[in-house]
Amino acid sequence: MAKKRKSKSGGGSGTTDNGKNGSIPSAAIGKSKKESTKDTHQKQPPPPPNNYDSSSSSSSDDDSLVLEGTLIRNPDASDSSSSDEDDISSEEEEDEVPMKKAKKSDGASKSKTNTNTKKQKKHQQKKKKQKQSNEPETINVEFLFCDLHTKYFHGIKTLLHRNNIHVQHSSLLSDLIIENEMVGTVLSTDDSNAASNDNKKAGPTATAAQPYPAQDENVFGFASIINVTTNHTSQTIQQLKQTCLKHCPTQHKSELTTVLSGQTARPAGFFFMERMVNVPLEITYILHEQLILDMDYAIKTADDEMERKSLDFGAFVRMAPCYKTNDNNSGGSIVYKYFDDEIFATNSEFSYSFKVPKQFKSEEGDAEDEDNMWCSVIVMTKTGHRCAMKELKKMIHG
Numbered sequence: 001m002a003k004k005r006k007s008k009s010g011g012g013s014g015t016t017d018n019g020k021n022g023s024i025p026s027a028a029i030g031k032s033k034k035e036s037t038k039d040t041h042q043k044q045p046p047p048p049p050n051n052y053d054s055s056s057s058s059s060s061d062d063d064s065l066v067l068e069g070t071l072i073r074n075p076d077a078s079d080s081s082s083s084d085e086d087d088i089s090s091e092e093e094e095d096e097v098p099m100k101k102a103k104k105s106d107g108a109s110k111s112k113t114n115t116n117t118k119k120q121k122k123h124q125q126k127k128k129k130q131k132q133s134n135e136p137e138t139i140n141v142e143f144l145f146c147d148l149h150t151k152y153f154h155g156i157k158t159l160l161h162r163n164n165i166h167v168q169h170s171s172l173l174s175d176l177i178i179e180n181e182m183v184g185t186v187l188s189t190d191d192s193n194a195a196s197n198d199n200k201k202a203g204p205t206a207t208a209a210q211p212y213p214a215q216d217e218n219v220f221g222f223a224s225i226i227n228v229t230t231n232h233t234s235q236t237i238q239q240l241k242q243t244c245l246k247h248c249p250t251q252h253k254s255e256l257t258t259v260l261s262g263q264t265a266r267p268a269g270f271f272f273m274e275r276m277v278n279v280p281l282e283i284t285y286i287l288h289e290q291l292i293l294d295m296d297y298a299i300k301t302a303d304d305e306m307e308r309k310s311l312d313f314g315a316f317v318r319m320a321p322c323y324k325t326n327d328n329n330s331g332g333s334i335v336y337k338y339f340d341d342e343i344f345a346t347n348s349e350f351s352y353s354f355k356v357p358k359q360f361k362s363e364e365g366d367a368e369d370e371d372n373m374w375c376s377v378i379v380m381t382k383t384g385h386r387c388a389m390k391e392l393k394k395m396i397h398g
Contacts, residue, residue, distance in 0.1 A: 141189060143220065143283055145290050148177065148184045155219025156186070159274035163321045164356045165243070165375045169236045176236060177224045177272060182298045183311065184224035185290040187275065187283065188217060221275025221284075223291040228269060228317075229262035230310055240270060244317065244377050247354035255350070256379060259315050266314025266382075273318075277337070281396045284340060288389060316385055318344060318378040322353060334376060340392055341378065347388040348380035 146152075153174050160170040177184060231237045241260050248256050259268045275287065295311060302308035320341035326332030334353055336342045345351045353376040380388070 144188050144190055145286065146186045146188050148181045148186060148222075148224070149217075150178055151217045152186050152188070152219050152222070153178060155188075155217060156222055156274075159219060159222065159276075160272075163274060163319075164373050165319055165321070169239060172234075172236045173272070176226060176231065176234060177222070180224055180226055183291070183294045185222065185287060185294060186219055187221035187279070187287055188219055221273075221279055221287055223273040223287050225269040225271055225291070225295070225313060225316065227267050227310055227313075228260055229267045232262050237270070240319070244319070247352070247375075248377070249352050252350045252352065252379075256317075256377075259317065259379060264314065266312060267310060268315040268317060269313045271316040271318040273338070275338070284338075285392055285396050288340065288392065292386075292389065314382055315349075316378075316380050316382070318376075318380070320345070320376045320378055322374045322376045323372050324353070324355075324374050334374070336376065340388075341376065343392050343395070344380060344385070344388045345376065345378050347384040347391065348378045349384065351376055351378045353377070 156177060157170050157174040160166040160173055166173055226237065228237060228241075244260065245253065245256060258264065262268075273287075273291075275284065279287075295313065298311040299308055302311060318341065321337040322341070323335045323337070324332040325335060334345075336345070353374050356373045356375050
């Protein structure tokens with residue numbers, strides 16, 4: 001089927017009424033444009049045959065034969081086939097486009113839902129991490145109560161240096177405490193075993209665990225009692241005596257002088273105890289308990305009577321670090337650095353406090369705490385010390 005041309009204004013080729021190929025006769029040239037228009041409306045020219053050759057007809061016709069008028073399309077002729085095809089194709093295109101769009105939208109919605117679920121999962125994971133970070137972390141530590149040894153020197157010195165009253169003589173005092181191995185306990189951990197376990201978990205390629213050097217052993221706390229009588233020549237003991245007597249109130253000065261003289265029937269001893277502030281309460285009690293066990297065991301296993309008497313302490317002098325709420329000599333309450341010192345003070349014969357002189361202050365710590373650092377001298381008998389231990393045990397274990 002030949003394609004139908006759309007009407008255009010101006011000249012063009014046409015067909016006769018009988019359907020044969022030919023040219024319009026010259027007699028028809030004189031007709032008006034209305035008639036030609038009317039004729040075209042009345043009759044629809046048939047389509048040219050399939051064997052129609054436009055070149056042969058145009059060559060046989062005369063050049064003077066020219067069609068005048070306007071070629072108008074017959075309104076009765078239906079081009080439903082083309083319009084239907086166009087409509088169908090347009091409908092199909094319209095149907096296909098939204099389907100494609102719908103598919104795309106489905107994929108987009110799926111991707112959006114996937115991204116939303118991923119975001120929700122990430123958000124939930126972040127919340128879990130935040131909750132875990134807010135929760136206190138639990139670390140399992142195995143504490144060991146060890147005898148005094150030179151490998152604990154630096155750890156003991158570090159703890160003594162934090163007490164401002166012992167800054168100037170922390171090294172000498174550490175040596176003195178280590179030498180007094182009969183009555184003293186060190187709170188430490190077994191890091192060499194922990195390191196070996198970590199290396200085992202890491203695999204065979206991990207390097208062998210190297211034990212810590214002797215001077216770098218961890219020290220979380222220690223407790224010791226130094227005999228005032230047997231160590232009266234020590235420069236450190238002499239300085240501590242002078243400091244205590246210098247700041248002692250008048251009503252207690254004679255009594256304290258007798259205790260520190262070294263001429264009593266039962267010897268007195270300086271009670272040294274330093275530890276990490278966050279050591280658990282149960283461990284703190286065991287540290288004090290081990291010190292009592294050391295004293296009792298030393299008395300039982302003494303070589304002679306003189307040694308036994310030197311270990312049977314009758315009084316203890318404790319220089320406890322503390323702070324004062326009101327920096328005034330006439331008033332203010334004492335806040336002890338270690339809670340157990342308060343129990344010892346309540347069971348003591350007498351106690352007094354003084355502000356730490358500037359020459360004793362260390363360079364560590366907060367400036368306000370350094371300026372407000374005080375020292376409480378607690379003097380208690382052996383009976384008072386044992387009563388304090390009972391109270392401490394009741395407070396911790398109930």
